[in-house]
Amino acid sequence: MKVSGFSFVRNAIELHYPVVESITSVLPLCDEFVIAVGNCEDGTRELIRSIKDPKIKIINTVWDPTLCVAGRIFAQQTDVALQHCNGDWAFYIQADEVVHERDLPVIEDQLRHHRDDRRVEGFLFNYLHFFGDYHHVQVSHNWYAHEIRLFRTGLGVQAWHDAQGFRRGGRKLRVAHSDASIYHYGWARPPRYLHRKGRAFAAAYAGPQAPTRTIDENAPYPYGRLWGLRRFRGSHPAVMTERVRTQDWSPYRTPPAHKHDRIGVQVLSFIENRIVGFRIGARRNFILLPDVARRQTALAWRERLSRHSDPSTSRRAPAERRSEALSRAGT
Numbered sequence: 001m002k003v004s005g006f007s008f009v010r011n012a013i014e015l016h017y018p019v020v021e022s023i024t025s026v027l028p029l030c031d032e033f034v035i036a037v038g039n040c041e042d043g044t045r046e047l048i049r050s051i052k053d054p055k056i057k058i059i060n061t062v063w064d065p066t067l068c069v070a071g072r073i074f075a076q077q078t079d080v081a082l083q084h085c086n087g088d089w090a091f092y093i094q095a096d097e098v099v100h101e102r103d104l105p106v107i108e109d110q111l112r113h114h115r116d117d118r119r120v121e122g123f124l125f126n127y128l129h130f131f132g133d134y135h136h137v138q139v140s141h142n143w144y145a146h147e148i149r150l151f152r153t154g155l156g157v158q159a160w161h162d163a164q165g166f167r168r169g170g171r172k173l174r175v176a177h178s179d180a181s182i183y184h185y186g187w188a189r190p191p192r193y194l195h196r197k198g199r200a201f202a203a204a205y206a207g208p209q210a211p212t213r214t215i216d217e218n219a220p221y222p223y224g225r226l227w228g229l230r231r232f233r234g235s236h237p238a239v240m241t242e243r244v245r246t247q248d249w250s251p252y253r254t255p256p257a258h259k260h261d262r263i264g265v266q267v268l269s270f271i272e273n274r275i276v277g278f279r280i281g282a283r284r285n286f287i288l289l290p291d292v293a294r295r296q297t298a299l300a301w302r303e304r305l306s307r308h309s310d311p312s313t314s315r316r317a318p319a320e321r322r323s324e325a326l327s328r329a330g331t
Contacts (some may be wrong), residue, residue, distance in 0.1 A: 001115055004087030004153070005030035005055075008077035009095040010038030010063065013047060015200060016193035018185055019095040020051060021239040026093050027055060029104050036081040038063045059084055069207040071162025078159040090157070091150045092166070096186040100237045103180035107150070110178050121168065122151030123178040124286055130188035132223055132251030134236065134244045138187075140228030140260035141269045145279055148173055148286055149182060162205075165285035174287045183237060190249045191221035222257035227266050 005026045012019040023033055036059045037045050048058060061080055067073040082090060089111060093099065099107075107123070114120040124146050129138040148165050151157050151173060160167045167173065187194070195215045203212075236244050259265055272279055 001089070001111065002031045002087040003029055003089045003091055003111070004085035005033035005091045005093060006035065006078075006081040006085050007033075007093050007095060008036040008038070008061075008074070008081050009044060009048075010077075011040050011042050011200070012044040012095055013042040015197050016189040017095040018098065018240065018243060019044070020047060021098050021237070021243070022093050022095050023048070023051060023056065024053075025099045025101070025237055025239050026091055026104075027053060028101075029108060030055060030091060031087060032057060032085070034059060034081045034084045036061045036077045038077065057084065068204050071201075071205050073204055074163040075159035075161060078163040082157070082159070085153060087153060089150060090153050093149065093182075094163075096184060097149075098183045098185065098237045098240055100181065100183060100235075101239075103178075107178055107180050110176065110180075111150075114176055119174060119289060120152075120176045121155060122148045122157075122166070122173045122175045122286070124175045124288065125149045125178050126181040127184055128181055128232075129184045129186075130232070131229060132187065132226060133249070134185075134188050134240075134247055135232050136226075136229040136251075137232050138228055138260065139230050139269065139273055141265050141272060141279065141282075142259045143228075145282070146177075146284075146286070147182070148175055150178060151175075160285060167285070172285060172287045174289050176289055183240070185240070192217035194221050195219070220252070220254060222254045223251045224254060224257035224261045226251060226253050228260045228269055 005023070007019075007022065009017060009019050023035065027033060032055050033053075034057045035048060037048065039062045045058065045060070048056065059080060061077060063073055064076070067076050078092070082092075110123060114123075125148075127143075127145055127147060129143050130136065131138040144164070151166060155168050157166050157168050157173065159165075186197075189197070195217050199215050256262070260269070268280060
């Protein structure tokens with residue numbers, strides 16, 4: 001059983017992507033790692049070569065500006081890397097995603113367990129979305145909780161839309177759960193790099209005719225109200241230790257700037273996280289096989305949150321906080 005890791009990247013240094021940490025986090029599980037490196041201006045290609053692992057295969061690409069509409073360039077670059085994968089399984093990891101080392105044997109066990117079950121076309125991963133810094137995760141309604149990151153090759157699988165997930169001939173993949181998590185650090189970077197990321201994403205989604213977005217990297221970044229966050233009490237992947245240790249910024253509240261700043265979204269998020277334990281009406285880019293993955297229920301969602309974050313530090317009702325304060329006072 002051969003596993004091919006794959007990804008794509010462009011200007012990782014300029015945009016502060018943890019691409020080295022991303023690649024090295026999954027290398028122990030992979031027999032090869034294919035990465036499509038776009039036309040960079042900052043030494044990203046040399047940075048990846050500095051890992052000096054013979055498993056890594058760099059595919060040099062040039063981004064087609066006509067595909068910079070609705071993020072289609074991301075899917076196209078993902079498919080370029082996928083086409084060079086020679087494994088039985090393909091493990092996708094984006095340049096701002098990292099896998100914890102404790103999950104590697106879990107993933108390997110799942111691969112072996114389902115290797116001969118052809119019903120299982122791929123595996124689903126939990127998502128931890130770090131927001132603002134390395135110490136808080138987003139649990140609001142509009143942040144996706146699961147996505148496919150590992151699937152069988154030879155099925156004609158392609159990246160879907162902007163490469164958030166994958167489909168087979170337009171059909172959703174049938175998946176089991178990997179029991180592992182993806183640590184997503186896309187929103188955990190210094191404010192000036194978030195400004196740069198915003199400009200880069202605007203160019204990738206707005207099309208080649210869109211005006212160039214000017215930014216002041218020293219201006220306050222619009223983090224929004226910082227609602228829907230929970231304090232992260234777990235451990236980060238070992239490869240992220242240095243980045244976490246050297247964090248030299250803190251997020252700050254600004255006027256509403258994101259979907260999760262809306263009152264309606266926060267009310268729905270409270271119901272999901274505190275009462276029902278699952279995402280209401282969430283768009284699923286997968287078909288979860290019921291007889292091989294029954295744990296994706298309310299209890300599984302709550303278990304993931306309790307394992308990786310401390311609910312006691314989340315936003316709570318005043319009455320709940322008062323009750324806790326009286327209890328501590330012995331009243």
